[in-house]
Amino acid sequence: MAVVAVLVITGAVWGATGSVRREVPAQGILTHAEGSIYLQSGYDGQITAIFAATGASFQKGAPLFTVQDGDRQYTIRSTTGGRVISMFARAGEVVARGTQLAVIERIEEQSDPLVAMVYLPQASAGLVRSGSLVDLTVRSAPANQFGVLRGRVRSIGQFPETQQQIAEFLGDEQLARRFATQGQPLAVVVELFPGHTTSGFKWSTKDGPPFQIDSRALVSASIHLPPIRPIEWVVS
Incomplete structure (x- = not known):
């Protein structure tokens, strides 16, 4: 009984003071902001x-x-x-x-920065805020070798985008179909953190990949949400 009591008390303390990390997944592509x-x-x-x-x-x-x-x-x-x-x-x-x-x-100027254009399902749109941190797994740079690319949400589209709108922005109907498989998503612009690496961006590892990361690279995004206390699940 003493052991059970300790476990219950420990669980209650963790539920009230601990936190659980939350993320929202989305798919996207590296490009320039003008499309x-x-x-x-x-x-x-x-x-x-x-x-x-x-x-x-x-x-x-x-x-x-x-x-x-x-x-x-x-x-x-x-x-x-x-x-x-x-x-x-x-x-x-x-x-x-x-x-x-x-x-x-x-690309109006060669100095125009690269961004990630991420397409977020409407069901998750209400959870994401401007400034949210984002981890980007770049298909051409395996995360198990080079880590993930770091960034944050710069802006979130006000209205859902049709497959045609996505195709016109990206110039690629096949990608548009891929990003619209769950309906009409919201376009999220993710700015990439600069870093002292070969690619010029910040990664979860010290050096990142030993090569440049170009536009049109496909990415999988994990958008960080504010942590939640376990007790809030019970209350809600």
């Missing part, structure tokens, strides 16, 4: 030249394609600084006005 755009042809004709390949970076106004329509040749320029994420067009292809030629990740 991506679909570059479309403004002309009918044949593509005669392509000036950028997938992965290439360029400034606003840079020529990306030329389109020949009879005796006239048109140059299609980028409306934003950025990088080619996907290239759809091929030299010699005949295109119509409005044809999607490429997906451009918008």
Whole structure:
């Protein structure tokens, strides 16, 4: 009976003064805050030249394609600084006005910071606050070797996003389907903590991975919630 009494008292004290860590899981991707755009042809004709390949970076106004329509040749320029994420067009292809030629990740300045765009199911949205700490497992940098990337919630979308809205922002319909599997999620922007590592970011390990972390890397997020006392479960 004495042992049972000690256990009961210990449990009661822990229930009143202890705390239980809570987290909300979500899926996302590393990108830049401006997202991506679909570059479309403004002309009918044949593509005669392509000036950028997938992965290439360029400034606003840079020529990306030329389109020949009879005796006239048109140059299609980028409306934003950025990088080619996907290239759809091929030299010699005949295109119509409005044809999607490429997906451009918008990067107005090369110093624009990388962020994590995380898609949070609506059922968990009410638990997360701006400033909440976030651990990000980066698919290209296994956590069991390099740890997790550290960050915090910068902002939370006011309204749920449709699959189409996600696709337009990311420039990727397949990813949009993946992030919208549980319905219309809220977009959460996670800023990454800077660190003195090869990647330039703070990790749970001292050095993190010995390579750069690029945009478009998929991440799994664990968003930290305020701890709760066990007794609150009983009361609620």
